Amino acid sequence: MGFQRWLAKTHDIESISKARHDKSNGDHTSANLCGHYLDLNAASANYNTWLNEHPCALGSFKEMISDVKGKRIVVFLDYDGTLSPIVNDPDRAFMSTQMRLAVREVARHFPTAIISGRSRDKVYEFVKLDEVYYAGSHGMDIMGPPLQLKSYDGKYQNKALDTKGNEFTIFQPAQDFLPAIKKDYGTLEERIQSILTKFPRFHMTRGKKVLEIRPSIEWNKGHALEYLLDTLGFANSTNVLPLYIGDDRTDEDAFKVLRKRGEGYPIIVSSTPRDTMASYSLRDPSEVFSFLIRLARWGSETSSQ
Numbered sequence: 001m002g003f004q005r006w007l008a009k010t011h012d013i014e015s016i017s018k019a020r021h022d023k024s025n026g027d028h029t030s031a032n033l034c035g036h037y038l039d040l041n042a043a044s045a046n047y048n049t050w051l052n053e054h055p056c057a058l059g060s061f062k063e064m065i066s067d068v069k070g071k072r073i074v075v076f077l078d079y080d081g082t083l084s085p086i087v088n089d090p091d092r093a094f095m096s097t098q099m100r101l102a103v104r105e106v107a108r109h110f111p112t113a114i115i116s117g118r119s120r121d122k123v124y125e126f127v128k129l130d131e132v133y134y135a136g137s138h139g140m141d142i143m144g145p146p147l148q149l150k151s152y153d154g155k156y157q158n159k160a161l162d163t164k165g166n167e168f169t170i171f172q173p174a175q176d177f178l179p180a181i182k183k184d185y186g187t188l189e190e191r192i193q194s195i196l197t198k199f200p201r202f203h204m205t206r207g208k209k210v211l212e213i214r215p216s217i218e219w220n221k222g223h224a225l226e227y228l229l230d231t232l233g234f235a236n237s238t239n240v241l242p243l244y245i246g247d248d249r250t251d252e253d254a255f256k257v258l259r260k261r262g263e264g265y266p267i268i269v270s271s272t273p274r275d276t277m278a279s280y281s282l283r284d285p286s287e288v289f290s291f292l293i294r295l296a297r298w299g300s301e302t303s304s305q
C-alpha cells in the first residue's frame, strides 16, 4: 500500500475516533482528538486537572508545530509502554505493524531514535527498522549516525556496519566495564540474588549482559539524547526542536534535558496523573500512534511544499 493511501486510511481511523469523542461530549475543539476528554468519572477528575498542566499533545499538535519555524525536528521514542503496550511477559512486548509503519514514516522525514532500557539488540528485534537510531541499556549502548562530533572526544566510539553495509557509530560509555561484566557476571548475579532475598520488595531483572543494577557512572537516557543530538550536528544548537515521548521514570532524565535546554517537547505517556518534567502528555500507545501519524503527515505535507 502506498504511503498516501495508508495515511488516508489512518486518517479515517482518526476521523472515526474523533467522531466518537465528539459524540460523547458534544465538544468540537481539536482537543477531542485526545481520549482523555471521554472520561467523565471521578477518577478522571484528577486526571483532567493534571491535563491542565500537561496538555494532550494531540490536541496541542498545531500549537507545537507552530513553534518549528525552520528548526529541524528530531524525534526520540521510548519503547516499552510508548511504542508497545505494557504486558506481563517482557519477551512478548511486540509493537503493532501499524505502529512500525508510523515510526518508519516519521523517520523518513525527521531523524528518529529509540532510547530504551532494554538491550539494543532486543529493541531492534522488536522494532526491525533500519531507518532509526537505537540507544539500548538506558542509553549506554548507542548506535548513532557516523557524523563528526563536536563535544565528545571519540572515546568509547567504534565504527560499525549494519546488515545492509551502512556505516554507523557504536558508542558504549560503559565499555570499560565489559571485561569485568564478562568475567564476573555469573558471580555477581548469584551474589545479588542472595542479597535480594533479604529485600523481598526488590527483585532483579536481566538483560543481555545487563542486570538492572546500573554501573556507577553518570549516564542515562538524558545523556543519550544529548549524545544523539550532538552526533546529528545539533550540539548547543538553537536550530533544533527535539520531541521525546516516553512513559517511564527513566524517561524523566531525558525530559529534564529538554527542559534545561529550553527547547523541544517532552511528552509523557500516562493514563494517570504523574509527577513529571514533561510538558505534554499522551494517554497510551494508541495516542502515541495517532501523534506519530499526524507528525508524519505534517512532515510529508511540508516536504512536498
Ligand SMILES: O=P(O)(O)OC[C@H]1O[C@H](O[C@H]2O[C@H](CO)[C@@H](O)[C@H](O)[C@H]2O)[C@H](O)[C@@H](O)[C@@H]1O
Residues within 6 Å of the ligand: 078, 079, 080, 081, 085, 086, 087, 088, 089, 090, 091, 093, 115, 116, 117, 118, 205, 206, 207, 248, 250
Ligand atoms: O526504556 P523502555 O523501552 O521503556 O524499557 C524499560 C523496561 O521495559 C521492559 O519492562 C517493562 O515492559 C515489560 C513489557 O511490557 C513489562 O512486563 C515490565 O513490567 C515493564 O517494566 C523490560 O523488560 C526492561 O528490561 C526495560 O528496562
